[in-house]
Amino acid sequence: MPGPPCGSLLDYKTAKFSLTRNRRVGLLHRLLQLSALGYLLGWVLLMRKGYQERDAAPRVAMVTKVKGAAAAEAAGRRLWDAADLTWPPQGENVLFLVTNFIATIQQAQGTCPESPSVLDGMCTEDADCPMGNPVVHGNGIKTGKCLMFNATCSTCEIYGWCPVENGTLPRKLLLAETENFTLFIKNTVHFTKFNFSKCNALQTTDPSYFKTCTYDPIFNPSCPVFRVRDMVEAAGENFGDLALLGGSIRVLIEWNCDLDHAAAQCQPQYSFSLQDTRYNFRGQPCAAMGVKVISLIYP
Numbered sequence: 388m389p390g391p392p393c394g395s396l397l398d399y400k401t402a403k404f405s406l407t408r409n410r411r412v413g414l415l416h417r418l419l420q421l422s423a424l425g426y427l428l429g430w431v432l433l434m435r436k437g438y439q440e441r442d443a444a445p446r447v448a449m450v451t452k453v454k455g456a457a458a459a460e461a462a463g464r465r466l467w468d469a470a471d472l473t474w475p476p477q478g479e480n481v482l483f484l485v486t487n488f489i490a491t492i493q494q495a496q497g498t499c500p501e502s503p504s505v506l507d508g509m510c511t512e513d514a515d516c517p518m519g520n521p522v523v524h525g526n527g528i529k530t531g532k533c534l535m536f537n538a539t540c541s542t543c544e545i546y547g548w549c550p551v552e553n554g555t556l557p558r559k560l561l562l563a564e565t566e567n568f569t570l571f572i573k574n575t576v577h578f579t580k581f582n583f584s585k586c587n588a589l590q591t592t593d594p595s596y597f598k599t600c601t602y603d604p605i606f607n608p609s610c611p612v613f614r615v616r617d618m619v620e621a622a623g624e625n626f627g628d629l630a631l632l633g634g635s636i637r638v639l640i641e642w643n644c645d646l647d648h649a650a651a652q653c654q655p656q657y658s659f660s661l662q663d664t665r666y667n668f669r670g671q672p673c674a675a676m677g678v679k680v681i682s683l684i685y686p
Contacts, residue, residue: 442578442579442580442581443580444579445576445577445578445579446576446577446579447574447575447576448575449480449572449573449574449575450571450572450573451482451570451571451572451573452469452570452571453469453472453473453482453484453568453569453570453571454469454568454569454571455468455469455472455564455567455568455569455615456468456469456564457472457562457563457565457568458564459488459561459562460561467485467562469568471485472484472485472562472565472568473485482570484565484568484615485562485565486562486630486631486633487556487557487560487561487562487630487631487632487633488561488562489552489553489554489555489556489557490561491548491550491551491552491553494548494549494550494552495548495549496546496547496548496549497546497549498530498544498546498549499545499547499549499550499551500534500535500536500541500542500543500544500545500551501522501525501526501527501536501542501543501544501545501551502525502526502536502551502552502554503536503537503540503542504554505522505523505524505525505526505542506523506524507522507523507524507525508522508525508542508543508545509540509541509542509543510533510543511533511541512533513531513532513533515533515543516529516530516531516532516533516543516544517529517531518530518531522543522545525545526545526547526548526551527545527546527547527548527549527551528545528546528547529543529544529545530543530544530545530546531544532544556631556632560627560630560631563630565615565630566614566615566619566626566630567614567616568614568615569601569612569613569614569615570612570613570615570618571597571611571612571613572587572611572613572638573586573587573588573611574586574587574611574640574655575587576642578644578646581646583644583646583650585642585644585650585653587609587611587640587654587655588609588610588611589609589610596610597610597612600612601613601614601617602614602617602657604657608654609654613638618636618638618659619636621658622636622637622659622660622661623660623661629661629664632664632665632666633664633665633666634661634662634663634664634665634666635661635662635663635664636659636661636662637659637660637661637662638657638658638659639657639658639659639660640655640656641655641656641657641658642655643656
């Protein structure tokens, strides 16, 4: 028969336990408890630092500066310093150092035959060079004339920078001294959540320190002045081979700071890797070494 209305509200329930006197079952039960406790204490709390807070949006500031000088004999002896060789202009966390170049002597704006290496500049008569048309993948604007470039071929006359550049890179590195250029990288990280800041440069009152020190992972880890050759070799490459045709090096600055410990233990770790080879750009035709600096932060 159905019970009285709302009778379940007046019911009383109690748990029933069963005691099993079996050592194997008891031992298994305790092992499961210890495993759960060990996971929480050993892995979650000690290894993974599960009790710690993390700063999800730290602020990073970076300043770079290149220093050095090199002399080149091409197109007459000339001294090149950091202002000449660190272009095109720097991008975000990126700088470029010219390590080789093609010299075109006494180049000026005027008219001259297009290079025979440019297919759109080849011609047999003036009609092949319509006046005012730019040379596709070429060096200037067609003037309407077809000229003898040499005894075997003719090219369109162009208005542009003349004589046209020679696209052959020198076999010998022209700016070999750039291996001794230095790159100063000042990297500051600020953990806003914890009001904690740290810089990779040694805090010193000696004004000559950064002018004389060079980074060494063992003997001088707090000097953020890096020799270019050392960075290339740390990336597993030979400077002479890479600088001849250009390349791109990545500098990774990794901050893994446990703020439970002293601030002095919050130190960056540097690593270097090759990103690309045969890097060059136009302007003055150059082979350049691109350096990209990245900060990874684990507060």
